[in-house]
Amino acid sequence: MIPPSLLQSGLSVHFNGPINQLAINIRFDIATPGITGIKGPSGCGKTSLLRAIAGLHHFPQGYCRLAEEIWQDDTVFLPPWKRPIGYVPQDGGLFSHLSVKKNLLFGMRLIPEKEPFFTEIVDALHLQPLLDRNTHALSGGERQRVAIGRALLTQPRLLLMDEPLSALDLDIKTDILFYIKDFLEKCKIHTLYVSHDAEELRMITTHILDWRSIQNTVLKK
Numbered sequence: 001m002i003p004p005s006l007l008q009s010g011l012s013v014h015f016n017g018p019i020n021q022l023a024i025n026i027r028f029d030i031a032t033p034g035i036t037g038i039k040g041p042s043g044c045g046k047t048s049l050l051r052a053i054a055g056l057h058h059f060p061q062g063y064c065r066l067a068e069e070i071w072q073d074d075t076v077f078l079p080p081w082k083r084p085i086g087y088v089p090q091d092g093g094l095f096s097h098l099s100v101k102k103n104l105l106f107g108m109r110l111i112p113e114k115e116p117f118f119t120e121i122v123d124a125l126h127l128q129p130l131l132d133r134n135t136h137a138l139s140g141g142e143r144q145r146v147a148i149g150r151a152l153l154t155q156p157r158l159l160l161m162d163e164p165l166s167a168l169d170l171d172i173k174t175d176i177l178f179y180i181k182d183f184l185e186k187c188k189i190h191t192l193y194v195s196h197d198a199e200e201l202r203m204i205t206t207h208i209l210d211w212r213s214i215q216n217t218v219l220k221k
């Protein structure tokens with residue numbers, strides 16, 4: 001039986017089976033909102049795990065539930081747009097036909113009452129000079145800051161962040177990292193945060209899942 005604390009706010013994940021070149025058997029439960037770091041060797045499947053939780057990959061056997069909402073089981077598979085998630089992929093995943101400002105406003109259109117955060121987030125992520133720019137000409141670090149801003153503005157119930165600060169200059173990285181941490185804690189957003197950087201994980205996360213401790217087997221086909 002699922003413990004009551006998990007049903008109220010918990011995240012439960014179990015994926016088993018092959019996808020692309022990867023076969024995976026992974027299981028974890030997180031009882032309360034927090035920032036959960038995920039660490040593991042390159043190529044072990046961290047991005048694939050986040051994409052499966054987002055509904056962008058479909059493991060043949062899987063279970064995924066946030067609080068009382070089942071997103072995947074033997075009979076259910078919610079499409080990504082029905083999952084209350086934010087996703088910051090490694091390349092930012094920006095809409096190339098929209099300006100920076102329109103990328104940021106995209107999520108806010110879904111939740112217009114959250115508008116007060118717009119100025120705060122633009123300032124914290126140093127986005128003001130970029131607002132009218134096209135996204136195709138942004139640097140890697142600029143793309144990441146826009147992607148983070150867009151995800152925070154949607155106030156998701158679950159935020160998936162894949163190496164979100166890897167291209168940022170050191171001089172602004174720490175400030176932005178602590179801003180994200182405060183924002184997520186203030187808004188009580190469940191977050192899964194993938195990074196290779198042990199120091200970054202130590203600073204931002206409330207706890208860390210080591211890939212080895214959540215997997216039974218990972219076999220390359």
Ligand SMILES: Nc1ncnc2c1ncn2[C@@H]1O[C@H](COP(=O)(O)OP(=O)(O)OP(=O)(O)O)[C@@H](O)[C@H]1O
Pocket residue numbers: 020021022040041042043044045046047048049
């Ligand atoms: N679209 C795809 N087609 C084929 N193989 C893929 C695809 N996406 C991922 N893989 C393979 O699946 C495995 C896991 O990839 P994934 O990107 O999930 O790992 P990762 O742990 O996030 O890696 P990294 O830390 O290097 O970003 C790798 O062997 C990768 O080559």
